[in-house]
Amino acid sequence: MALKASLGSRPVIYEIVPPRKDTSRFGTDLRVLDDVLNDGRIAAINIPELIRRRSERGEVVYSPATIPPEEYALMIRDHKEPIVNLIAPRLEKEALLRRVRKVLADYMIPNLILVGRERREDRLPGPDVVQALSLVRGMKTQSTTLGGICIFSRSSSGTDEKGASLGKISEAERLWNKASAGCDFVTGQITFESGPVIGLLRDYQELCDRRGTRPVTVFVSLTTVPTEGILRLLESLDVVVPPDIRKKLLRSEAMGEESVRIASEVFGEVVDGVEREGTSVPLGLQIEQVGVNNGALSLELLDSVYPILKGARPRSPNN
Numbered sequence: 190m191a192l193k194a195s196l197g198s199r200p201v202i203y204e205i206v207p208p209r210k211d212t213s214r215f216g217t218d219l220r221v222l223d224d225v226l227n228d229g230r231i232a233a234i235n236i237p238e239l240i241r242r243r244s245e246r247g248e249v250v251y252s253p254a255t256i257p258p259e260e261y262a263l264m265i266r267d268h269k270e271p272i273v274n275l276i277a278p279r280l281e282k283e284a285l286l287r288r289v290r291k292v293l294a295d296y297m298i299p300n301l302i303l304v305g306r307e308r309r310e311d312r313l314p315g316p317d318v319v320q321a322l323s324l325v326r327g328m329k330t331q332s333t334t335l336g337g338i339c340i341f342s343r344s345s346s347g348t349d350e351k352g353a354s355l356g357k358i359s360e361a362e363r364l365w366n367k368a369s370a371g372c373d374f375v376t377g378q379i380t381f382e383s384g385p386v387i388g389l390l391r392d393y394q395e396l397c398d399r400r401g402t403r404p405v406t407v408f409v410s411l412t413t414v415p416t417e418g419i420l421r422l423l424e425s426l427d428v429v430v431p432p433d434i435r436k437k438l439l440r441s442e443a444m445g446e447e448s449v450r451i452a453s454e455v456f457g458e459v460v461d462g463v464e465r466e467g468t469s470v471p472l473g474l475q476i477e478q479v480g481v482n483n484g485a486l487s488l489e490l491l492d493s494v495y496p497i498l499k500g501a502r503p504r505s506p507n508n
Contacts, residue, residue, distance in 0.1 A: 329371065
């Protein structure tokens with residue numbers, strides 16, 4: 190089933206980082222992804238755009254750290270429907286629109302996520318995400334889906350479709366603004382706690398109810414943590430790992446298996462919270478594979494949480 194058709198039925202997407210620009214052939218050999226690409230539970234492969242951020246003569250410059258996500262998507266699409274991420278502010282308006290046309294029309298890749306700057310203070314030449322969504326919305330066809338991202342615990346300044354400042358706004362308001370500009374779904378930052386997710390879903394639902402709009406699908410992102418190095422990497426990417434979760438991981442003799450248990454528990458709490466509060470925001474699941482050798486453990490996580498996502502897990506007496 191195409192991603193667009195599955196957005197209302199709790200779909201699964203799987204994020205894979207594209208190979209580095211200086212990669213060997215092994216980095217683009219899809220045989221290492223056979224189990225993922227042949228997994229019928231996964232609706233689409235999400236491919237991020239990773240950059241190197243540096244300062245040059247007092248200006249911030251974003252340069253590609255991997256091959257372009259759309260090029261990797263061309264390799265993926267014969268096996269699984271791809272989703273391409275583009276950092277919207279990195280390119281001036283016309284250059285961004287040319288790149289989007291190439292992805293949607295020339296490469297015929299139907300799914301696109303528009304992402305914002307790495308740091309709020311970075312001054313870049315292109316439009317912000319809400320403006321970019323508004324520009325790209327006119328290029329959508331019946332098969333196109335546009336996505337964005339959300340950070341469940343974020344509260345910061347935002348802008349409207351014309352770039353005017355809205356001051357400090359909640360993440361629910363940011364999500365509503367993206368949906369109003371043409372967004373069909375959002376993927377959340379990797380989470381290790383359920384409270385912020387449940388809170389955002391509740392606030393977003395209330396906002397949609399007040400304004401008479403239909404909520405878009407929110408993908409909850411989970412990952413595995415097989416080593417202390419991966420844990421440090423996640424923290425360097427501003428993923429919030431609560432102190433008690435960090436201690437559990439570091440004290441475990443089998444960190445990867447413990448991370449599967451923790452992620453499954455968190456996701457179960459999210460689903461229980463949604464059901465308890467009667468929230469009707471459509472849910473999705475994103476499994477993020479962090480580390481090139483982490484595929485088997487990531488699929489073990491999917492095995493654990495898929496029944497929870499689809500409502501097929503055994504129910505405890507307290508649920």
